[in-house]
Amino acid sequence: MRKPLVAGNWKMHGSRASVTALVEGLLDLGATPCQTLICPSFVFLDQVQRQLAGSDIALGAQNLDWHDKGAYTGEVSAEMLVEFGCSHVLVGHSERRSLFAETDVQVGLKVEKCLSSGLTPVICIGESLAERQADETFTVVQRQLDAVIRQVGVTALRHGIIAYEPVWAIGTGESATPEQAETVHVHIRQYLAKQDENISQNIQLLYGGSVNGENAADLFAQENIDGALVGGASLKVDDFLRICRAAV
Ligand code: PGA
Numbered sequence: 001m002r003k004p005l006v007a008g009n010w011k012m013h014g015s016r017a018s019v020t021a022l023v024e025g026l027l028d029l030g031a032t033p034c035q036t037l038i039c040p041s042f043v044f045l046d047q048v049q050r051q052l053a054g055s056d057i058a059l060g061a062q063n064l065d066w067h068d069k070g071a072y073t074g075e076v077s078a079e080m081l082v083e084f085g086c087s088h089v090l091v092g093h094s095e096r097r098s099l100f101a102e103t104d105v106q107v108g109l110k111v112e113k114c115l116s117s118g119l120t121p122v123i124c125i126g127e128s129l130a131e132r133q134a135d136e137t138f139t140v141v142q143r144q145l146d147a148v149i150r151q152v153g154v155t156a157l158r159h160g161i162i163a164y165e166p167v168w169a170i171g172t173g174e175s176a177t178p179e180q181a182e183t184v185h186v187h188i189r190q191y192l193a194k195q196d197e198n199i200s201q202n203i204q205l206l207y208g209g210s211v212n213g214e215n216a217a218d219l220f221a222q223e224n225i226d227g228a229l230v231g232g233a234s235l236k237v238d239d240f241l242r243i244c245r246a247a248v
Pocket of ligand 1: 209210
């Protein structure tokens with residue numbers, strides 16, 4: 001049985017005060033109903049790690065560098081993230097790919113670094129609107145997955161999570177329909193099954209892109225959607241909690 005996971009991607013939002021209040025809000029509600037992960041900006045990891053002590057909410061980062069250490073100005077290593085209490089890292093988010101020119105090969109290297117450091121990569125894949133309109137959705141997600149599998153091998157994905165996030169649905173308020181998302185999730189599972197049946201059945205496949213308290217239950221009702229990667233709605237305690245409740 002795959003466990004549902006709801007992950008919040010806080011992106012470049014927050015201040016000391018607002019982050020403190022947001023985490024307090026989540027903690028006030030007691031145990032979250034499903035496996036929950038929050039990914040604040042790097043600069044808030046220390047503060048959130050302290051706040052989360054003793055809670056079952058997991059802490060993640062939004063990115064990492066694949067080198068161990070060295071002259072990589074502005075980058076953050078896996079070892080640093082582990083020291084600051086992270087168990088997960090978002091890798092290959094579409095904003096990293098499109099705004100910061102992150103390549104499929106780099107995404108593979110980052111996944112490899114996560115795995116060798118004991119961090120769980122949340123591997124983000126998904127097509128742009130133009131790619132969807134050109135009927136290339138499956139080709140794009142396969143290409144993105146292949147780059148990772150080439151680097152780490154398919155069985156290594158037993159320690160990973162995949163988030164399918166169609167680029168056209170991210171931050172637009174226009175989520176994929178449950179059927180659209182499920183179709184791609186089924187395809188991803190079938191594609192993985194050709195290489196490793198066990199991985200295909202057990203890997204958590206999250207959907208991301210304008211998930212909110214309203215649409216989460218319908219998305220999670222789909223057999224192959226195991227949770228969500230949530231941006232905007234993860235910054236609001238009530239909305240995020242509603243999504244967590246819908247996941248169980
Ligand atoms: P959104 O972002 O929920 O605001 O669409 C999702 C994401 O970028 O992971």
